[in-house]
Amino acid sequence: MVKTAVILAAGLGSRLKERTVDKPKGFVEIGGVPIVERSVRQLIESGVERIVIGTGYRHEAYDDLAKRYKELVCVLNDRYADSGSMETLYRLKHELKEDFLLLESDLLYDPACLGNLIADPRPDIILGSGKTDSGDEVYIESNNKGFVQNMSKKAQELHSLDAELVGICKISLDTYQMMCSLAEAEMKNTPKWDYEYAIVAAGKRKAIPVKKIERLAWCEIDTEEHLRRAEEHIYPRIEGKQITAKLSVERNILLNPGPATTTDSVKWAQVVPDICPRERSFGKLMEWISEQLTLFVAPKDRYETVLFGGSGTAAVESVITSVVGEGKLLIISNGAYGERMAEIANVYEVDHEVLTSPPISPLSIESIEDAIRSSKSKITHVAVVHNETTSGILNDIQAVAELCETYKVDLIVDAMSSYGAIPIDMQASGISYVIASSNKNLQGMAGIGFVIAEREKLLALQNHKPRSYYLDLYKQYEYLKRTHQLRFTPPVQTLYALEQAIIETQIEGIEQRYRRYSESWQTLIDGLKELNLECLVPLEYHSKIITAIKEPEHENYDFEEMHDFLYERGITIYPGKIGKTASFRIANIGAITKKDMERFLGIMKEYLDRL
Numbered sequence: 001m002v003k004t005a006v007i008l009a010a011g012l013g014s015r016l017k018e019r020t021v022d023k024p025k026g027f028v029e030i031g032g033v034p035i036v037e038r039s040v041r042q043l044i045e046s047g048v049e050r051i052v053i054g055t056g057y058r059h060e061a062y063d064d065l066a067k068r069y070k071e072l073v074c075v076l077n078d079r080y081a082d083s084g085s086m087e088t089l090y091r092l093k094h095e096l097k098e099d100f101l102l103l104e105s106d107l108l109y110d111p112a113c114l115g116n117l118i119a120d121p122r123p124d125i126i127l128g129s130g131k132t133d134s135g136d137e138v139y140i141e142s143n144n145k146g147f148v149q150n151m152s153k154k155a156q157e158l159h160s161l162d163a164e165l166v167g168i169c170k171i172s173l174d175t176y177q178m179m180c181s182l183a184e185a186e187m188k189n190t191p192k193w194d195y196e197y198a199i200v201a202a203g204k205r206k207a208i209p210v211k212k213i214e215r216l217a218w219c220e221i222d223t224e225e226h227l228r229r230a231e232e233h234i235y236p237r238i239e240g241k242q243i244t245a246k247l248s249v250e251r252n253i254l255l256n257p258g259p260a261t262t263t264d265s266v267k268w269a270q271v272v273p274d275i276c277p278r279e280r281s282f283g284k285l286m287e288w289i290s291e292q293l294t295l296f297v298a299p300k301d302r303y304e305t306v307l308f309g310g311s312g313t314a315a316v317e318s319v320i321t322s323v324v325g326e327g328k329l330l331i332i333s334n335g336a337y338g339e340r341m342a343e344i345a346n347v348y349e350v351d352h353e354v355l356t357s358p359p360i361s362p363l364s365i366e367s368i369e370d371a372i373r374s375s376k377s378k379i380t381h382v383a384v385v386h387n388e389t390t391s392g393i394l395n396d397i398q399a400v401a402e403l404c405e406t407y408k409v410d411l412i413v414d415a416m417s418s419y420g421a422i423p424i425d426m427q428a429s430g431i432s433y434v435i436a437s438s439n440k441n442l443q444g445m446a447g448i449g450f451v452i453a454e455r456e457k458l459l460a461l462q463n464h465k466p467r468s469y470y471l472d473l474y475k476q477y478e479y480l481k482r483t484h485q486l487r488f489t490p491p492v493q494t495l496y497a498l499e500q501a502i503i504e505t506q507i508e509g510i511e512q513r514y515r516r517y518s519e520s521w522q523t524l525i526d527g528l529k530e531l532n533l534e535c536l537v538p539l540e541y542h543s544k545i546i547t548a549i550k551e552p553e554h555e556n557y558d559f560e561e562m563h564d565f566l567y568e569r570g571i572t573i574y575p576g577k578i579g580k581t582a583s584f585r586i587a588n589i590g591a592i593t594k595k596d597m598e599r600f601l602g603i604m605k606e607y608l609d610r611l
């Protein structure tokens with residue numbers, strides 16, 4: 001985990017004229033706080049313990065700031081007026097002994113992107129965004145693998161404009177040392193060399209990935225025009241409270257396995273002018289949503305997302321009824337959701353077989369292999385639930401996928417309660433279909449189920465005789481592609497909320513989201529121990545998304561009573577449904593943190609003490 005950050009703050013900021021006569025540009029205020037101080041607070045909140053600031057012009061302001069934040073260290077570049085940002089970074093050599101986040105001092109940004117960079121396992125990342133039209137863009141050119149090729153303010157110098165440089169990067173110690181040795185040679189001739197050129201130069205020797213967050217709220221403040229844009233557009237988006245301060249919605253903590261607690265910004269995204277979903281702009285919205293949903297788990301050149309108005313089960317039903325042709329489906333069931341797939345196959349008379357596995361222990365890959373080999377008619381598809389929401393057990397879909405590869409069988413994964421939190425790579429794993437919905441880890445509103453599939457597989461479905469009219473997967477896919485519309489009226493406002501939920505998922509990042517969820521889960525597990533409550537599933541098999549808990553053995557205990565006690569205090573919990581052991585379930589998904597879990601545990605203690 002990155003614990004160090006560097007802020008490059010030596011520059012003159014001369015384009016802000018009288019605002020920077022007596023202070024560096026990082027001290028321009030927005031919302032009553034100097035932008036650099038906001039950045040420092042955000043870094044500390046993200047877990048950064050040491051912030052090295054490369055100072056120059058009006059460095060006293062930073063020296064004063066360092067007196068108020070024990071995390072700050074200032075290093076002066078006294079040649080700031082005739083050197084570039086790389087000189088400032090170079091001079092921090094003796095302070096930097098590990099990987100660090102690198103930031104410019106004049107940035108206003110959504111702090112969620114810091115957690116995203118920190119959680120990303122790659123040691124070097126250049127953060128990019130989509131088009132900002134700010135008028136002072138540094139463009140990034142990257143190759144087809146997403147590695148940096150070049151950066152420039154001059155669009156004509158680049159072969160392609162793939163992203164805009166935000167001014168926040170993650171730099172490994174190795175890359176930093178490479179940048180420094182390149183700088184030693186370069187700065188003799190070009191003293192005003194900037195750090196982005198050093199990154200590009202290092203990028204010629206090693207692969208440095210660009211991570212693009214399309215709609216990240218951020219801006220650099222170099223001019224009066226930037227400042228105005230920051231105040232009017234970016235600051236309200238980052239605070240997200242412009243409207244909601246006036247019309248705040250009561251916040252309930254949902255600990256049921258979806259619909260999950262949503263942010264206010266997702267709730268408010270639904271309040272839009274009425275629109276006919278057959279309009280072009282709505283088609284564009286659905287196209288964008290489909291593409292982004294694909295990109296969370298697969299490359300878009302080979303995979304597609306098909307949207308349905310309906311809950312997650314609609315999407316499951318679509319796959320089960322659409323993809324199995326002449327062959328046979330093997331359903332692996334170790335809980336209610338595996339069983340549900342079998343019920344669907346039954347209703348539609350899809351040729352299938354069910355392999356039942358115990359709900360609280362891992363799947364036996366040998367039994368699955370036996371079932372595939374011993375089936376009288378050829379198994380063409382296997383369906384499995386990723387995170388079995390009934391028990392909270394995480395099934396090893398990688399192992400099942402490898403088996404499917406061996407037997408040339410298509411794998412269908414119900415990833416309803418894992419998608420958006422637990423990383424999935426359809427292409428690397430060889431998964432043909434992934435099914436999920438809008439209202440679980442994506443933290444959107446309920447009402448959209450979707451299927452992500454290999455395009456080739458989808459196209460092959462056109463020869464299948466449909467079993468369902470509404471849920472015909474091929475027709476839905478083909479119609480959306482051709483007309484940019486769903487075949488039937490979509491949940492219009494839910495799609496606007498999903499757009500916002502996707503943006504928020506991209507800014508937080510899936511790894512970071514899972515880390516946040518895991519923290520809440522750990523808090524729950526520790527708290528349960530203190531309350532003498534036991535989990536049903538051994539800890540090592542937990543998905544860390546939902547936990548099944550044995551009910552307290554007390555004569556006065558009653559689930560409904562416990563539920564109501566919590567509900568009156570703003571917390572919703574969920575009954576259990578596994579076998580004979582009386583249990584209840586606590587999910588830790590949605591826009592909640594471990595603080596909410598601590599609150600839940602406190603109220604639980606109060607309830608149990610009353611018993």
Ligand SMILES: *Cc1c(COP(=O)(O)O)cnc(C)c1O
Nearest residue numbers: 311312313337385389414416417
């Ligand atoms: C939530 C969920 C579903 C779908 O449930 P809906 O109520 O239809 O949204 C399907 N499978 C799993 C594993 C789930 O967790």
